[in-house]
Amino acid sequence: MVVNPHRPTAQDREQLFALSLDMLCVAGLDGYFKRLNPAFETILGFTTEELLAAPFLEFVHPDDHDATLAEVARLAAGAQTIAFENRYRCQDGSYKWLLWTATPDPELPLLYAAARDITARKQDEAKIREQAALLNVATDAILVCDLVGQILFWNRGAEELYGWSATEALGQNGRSLLSPNATQAEFEQIQTHLLNQGQWQGELHQATKGQQRLIVASRWTVVRDADGQLKSILIVNTNITEKKQLETQFLRIQRLESIGTLAGGIAHDLNNILAPILSIAQLLPLKIPTADEQIQQLFELLQINARRGGELVKQILTFARGMESKNTVVQIRPIILDIQRILRETFPPNIELSVNIAPDLWTTYGDTTQLYQVLMNLCVNAKDAMPTGGRLEVLARNFEIDESYARMNLEAEVGQYLAITISDTGTGIPPMLLERIFEPFFTTKESQQGTGLGLPTAMTIVKKHSGFLKIYSEVGHGTQVRVFLPASTLQATASEQEMDLPMGQQELVLVVDDEAPIREITQQTLETYNYRVVTAEDGIEAIATYVQNQARVKVVLMDMMMPQMEGIMAIKTLRKINPQLQIVATSGLKVSDKISVAFEEGVKGFLLKPYTAEELITTLQGVLED
The missing domain is CATH 3.30.565.10 (Histidine kinase-like ATPase, C-terminal domain)
Structure with missing residues (x-):
């Protein structure tokens, strides 16, 4: 059985012309439409009569006039038009984008054309360009990877952060490019969370093209197609390297502040330990003048290291609390x-x-x-x-x-x-x-x-x-x-040289300190230099001892930090008993506020532990001569 195919009749063509959703027309090379289908009225809003009465160029956007005339000239020369775009004015004054296909009649000066409204597509394209521009303006690095990690999109922020251009980055594996030192287990954990939750965020350690290390706050989001299937992964990375460095520095500063707080208490205890060691080291050569040269060298080494220990404690306090340093001519x-x-x-x-x-x-x-x-x-x-x-x-x-x-x-x-x-x-x-x-x-x-x-x-x-x-x-x-x-113009004094210290005149000194070794060695040092000594272990005992020996005590050597009664309170009490009493304050910690209060209460001198025999005797002599 043979079936003859149906040949379109003139009626079929007319019906197709009338019912087509695309805009179909016949136009003359004189610049006027000759025939239009109803889609023109539907899309542009003008009546057919209005469209036929004026040259079609009057409906074309002014910016598209030249391109439209050029395309008509091509058609007049026998060429065909495929996918030509221009804008036509609507009855309400707006413009619609039209996509034209046209062919000339070789025998008659006519053009047969079809146009499709692509305004919605153009708006979508403009929106996409706008979004792309926004992505490029963003300072964050924004990239899109497929499901195996291949980079599909790389914005300008990523170029600036990592150093690779979009041309260099596209097609590369994101993990290999940015996180070469990351383990497979780390990324598997991210992918598992991403599949379960649809997003992931956290910190990643990455590297730039120049091998500079970065820390980024990374946000990953799953992108799905219209059917809900996984399509790609959107990744937004923010450089937080400087922020993390500042956080680390802040934590270190906090630790240093804690060290500064601890240094005060530790310094006081260390100075109390070093004070008798230094004093003994200076007394031994005087007590054993017949010691051989080797023993004398050991005495000298003991003194040097005790002094250095004291200076080291002072340096810790200078660094931690900002104590004033002691400047002198230095060799x-x-x-x-x-x-x-x-x-x-x-x-x-x-x-x-x-x-x-x-x-x-x-x-x-x-x-x-x-x-x-x-x-x-x-x-x-x-x-x-x-x-x-x-x-x-x-x-x-x-x-x-x-x-x-x-x-x-x-x-x-x-x-x-x-x-x-x-x-x-x-x-x-x-x-x-x-x-x-x-x-x-x-x-x-x-x-x-x-x-x-x-x-x-x-x-x-x-x-x-x-x-x-x-x-x-x-x-x-x-x-x-x-x-x-x-360089200094002053001459350095020989610190190692033995100095002849002035001897006392049997003055009675009240030594007050809660550390027994310090009381004992201070007493021996003072007695070696012809002073008499009475001692007390706290402020309460100091007051009682002074009352018993008030007529004979010339100077009080008062520790500032003691249990029972602190040095400040004891000084105030002693000054009430005798406003003319000479007092020298001592402490293993140079706390400025307490020292200031002590001097306001009439203290005449201050010794920072561990002090040398020279410092002790010189200070006492200065107070007694005042």
Whole structure:
């Protein structure tokens, strides 16, 4: 059986023309519509008569006139139009986007055309472009990955944060690109949560194109298609690296504040322990004058280390609580030689140590303990930079800065300086890190090895001494740090030299302290220098003892921190009994408010434990002579 296909009749074509939802028309090359289907009236709102009465160009958006005329010219030349877009005015004054297909009649000056309203599509495209522009304006890194992690979208914020352009990033695996050190288990945990909850958020450690480490707050959201199937993953990453660094610094500062609080109590106890040790060390040579040279050297070593212990406690308080440091003329040579001895005893044998000090090295003015801290810290840093061994050199020279040098170094001033150079043959410091080494808490060491406070503290101390630091470093070759300190015009006093202390005239001194060793050794020291002594272990006993010996007591040595009755209350009571009584306050902790109150109550002097025999006798002599 053969079926003849139905051939469209003229009636079929007319019905199709009339019922089509697309806009169908016949137009002449004279610029007028010749025939329109009803869709024109439906879409544009004009009547057919209105559309036929005017040139069709009057309905075209002015910005599209030239393109429309050019397309008509192409049709007149015999070409066909496929997917030409322009805008037509509606009866209400708005415009609709139309997509045209047209063909010319080869025999007649007519054009047969069909147009489709694509206004909704154009609006969607504009919305998408607007959203894309907003994504690019966003400072957050926004990316879209498929279900296997391949990057499909990469905004400008991602380019700026990570350093890869969109061209470089698209098609790459997001995890391999941004989190190469992350484990498979970490991402499996994220994916499991994402599938169950539809979203995930947390912190990720990532890296940039330049291998800079980042911490980002990451938000992942599942994107589904119209059927509800998983399509892709939208990821928004915010750089919180600086915020996390500030949080870490804040926690460190809190810990330092806690250390400062603890340092006060610890310092008081340590000073009470060191006080009798130092006093005994100074008394032994006087009690055993016939001791041989070796024993005398041991006495001297005991004194030196007891003093250093006391200075170290003061330095802890200076750092933690901001106590005022004690400046004097300082000879750098003994400091360097002392550091050399310690380094030789503590550094590993694979580090060669060389020390070279100019014989005529000038003095400087400052705090001995703080300068000791600076040089020791720099030497330890140099050692840490040579984990497999190397050479550490300490060089101290006189250095005169002229105007030319000062102009090239803004921190320098014309004059005489001590230049102390500490050089190592270690790993060196990369240029990008060299700019940050003086930032508080910045460190390239492991968390258990460094706090990031050593170099900032050294810089602060050197600047406080009106000096400056210069650092030169080459990766793989080592680092050289030069410390410049202004030379002093004053002559240093020989601290190690024995001084002839004035002897007492049998004056009676009341020593008040809750620590028995301190009372005993202070009594022996005073008796050695021809003073008489009575003692009391707290404020209450001190008042009773003074009342019994009021006519004979010339000076009271009063500890400020004691149980039962504190020193301030005891001082006030004693001053009521005798307003002319001479009182010297002592304490293992220099708490400014208590000292101020003590002086307001008439205290004539203050001794910070552990004090030397020289400080004790000199202070008493000054009070008695006042």
